Amino acid sequence: MIFVTVSLDLHPFHRLIRKMDEIAGQLDEEVIIQGGIDYEAKNAKYLKWIPRNKMQEPVVQARLVVTHAGIGAILLAMQHRKPLIIVPRMKKYKEHHNDHQLQVARQIQGRRGIKVVYDVDNLRDMLDFSEEPNFDSVGKDRLTGAIKQFVDRLARLQVRKNG
């Protein structure tokens, strides 16, 4: 199953949704699209929104995840080690209010298990991508640890101050 997710944004991501819906009609494999907008899919199974606590399910079941370059979506795919194709939203197509997604995509596109596609006409040829991303939570753990250190030190200072 191929899972496509674009989260929720003020801007619709028609370019990706329509292309994946079209491609779904050419595949034997199931395509599920979470598209964030009201949309009548012709071929794919379509959902506007999936609640936060249910987002893991389609990712776990997917062979391949196709997503915009949103941090949450990228993280979810990487955490589950799913081959990931990123299609960044672009300001010029009114898909986002800036081009930060392009920056994110360029930053991580060399990594194992991650491919970036800028032109959706190239998507069809990428869909047998099967390399699994590496993922470790070292960065997250370090940042969590640094915050925790600050918070816990503050808590100890408060005791000394207040008795």
Place this chain on the structure above:
Amino acid sequence: MHGEPFTNPDKQKRGRKLKICLVASSGGHLTELLQFVRAFQGHKVFLITNDLFITRDLTNAYLIKEGKDPDLSVVVLVFKLLLILFKEKPDVIISTGCFIAIPTFFLGKFLFRAKVIFIESAAQVISPSKTGRIVYPISDLFFVQWASCKQCYGKKARYVGGLI
């Protein structure tokens, strides 16, 4: 209580239970902020975010509706935040953005003497966010999630790692 720190070494080691305020716009900013919840284990945590259908399942959360009248909405927002902050009296306020962090940080720091921690979103690879630039001067702790984003800010900005 008189003499307690000397008779309670565990408490002195552990410290007081702090009240931690997580504040973030619903969506990606909130998703990122919630990744760091382990930093607050042992402390009391509450959340401030936007009132949208995607946030109504959250517990311990104050959901702030956007005002309809743009001239009134800043006043209403500040009023609502003041009510929350008076009630909760947070020791620490932490945010990943975006704009809702700004009044919360300023009110929290200057009226309630809270420490304020800002984590720049992982979406900011080479450029600073508007929110980050505004809260940087008053932040007690300030993190970026890419080494390339350190140059966007001054010496206070720390890079120790990021979510992706």
